[in-house]
Amino acid sequence: MRGTANSAAPQHCHYTPKNNMGYQLWVSPVTGYRRKGTRFSALRKIFIDNITARNIYEPLLCCPVHSHAHDAREALRIRDFDVAGVKETEGGEVVGYVQAVDLGDEDLGKYVKKITSDLLISDSTPIAEIFSVLTEINFAFVISGKHISGIITKADINKPPVRIYLFGITSLFEMHLNAWVKHYYSDDSWVSEVPGQRMQEASKIYELRQGNNQDLSLIECLQLCDKRDLLAKSQQFRKDFDFSRRSFDSFVKDLEKIRNELAHSQYSIIANIEWPRLIEIISSAEAFLINSDIKVDNIAAEGKDFQDLLI
Incomplete structure (x- = not known):
């Protein structure tokens, strides 16, 4: 009325x-x-239709699984990152990830975590849906084609x-x-x-x-x-x-x-x-x-x- x-x-x-x-x-x-x-x-x-995860994700920093955790921690510190991917060989596939907060003084392999399906999104995921994706998790790995190539965190919502x-x-x-x-x-x-x-x-x-x-x-x-x-x-x-x-x-x-x-x-x-x-x-x-x-x-x-x- x-x-x-x-x-x-x-x-x-x-x-x-x-x-x-x-x-x-x-x-x-x-x-x-x-x-x-x-x-x-x-x-x-x-x-x-036009603005998706590929427009805001960051390339994933990756470290060799056989390297020392100290080196990975320093690489993350320099870039102000919290998460890095882990590869068995240079140029190979991402086999897991590590978080800076977990890294101690042993080989990196000791701290590797499995990338589960709930941590994966496509690079075609619309920005309008990314908010809900990050409701339960603090970051998500981005798949381009068949490969993990990037990462999105809550900080990325500050981008234009x-x-x-x-x-x-x-x-x-x-x-x-x-x-x-x-x-x-x-x-x-x-x-x-x-x-x-x-x-x-x-x-x-x-x-x-x-x-x-x-x-x-x-x-x-x-x-x-x-x-x-x-x-x-x-x-x-x-x-x-x-x-x-x-x-x-x-x-x-x-x-x-x-x-x-x-x-x-x-x-x-x-x-x-x-x-x-x-x-x-x-x-x-x-x-x-x-x-x-x-x-x-x-x-x-x-x-x-x-x-x-x-x-």
């Missing part, structure tokens, strides 16, 4: 409402068709291809929140729900962007926390998307933390969030976007809202 209007946009921001949120981002003003790239399935397809995927998720998520704020607060009734100072800040941003000839709406000038609070207040939104107020608040706060790490962190985006929670939040964001896409299309097909998003 959509909200009812109880307020109008403040006049000082010179805001002219549009019929849908993020109009120029969602829909072509010429054709009226939903733009490519506004569905999560389109984003995910890019990273399933993974950051781009995560940034795409957070950007799409906020775009969808824009649409749902408009849907559940019809006739811009959300304006009266935003605290005055927050509304003034959004109005300033809106006027600045209008001055720069950026055709964006006032809702898009709100901070993510404002959109979170608006939708957390909406009982119908929480019911439709199966959230409690607390769970939605916690979910968006953690997703915002990930977004901020992506924007500001020069190295690790997981320094301030535990890996299991990161995986949980990313999975929840993906599920939300899939569900949101379905709901938008269904509501539009029924003629209740979002009609201009239909192709």
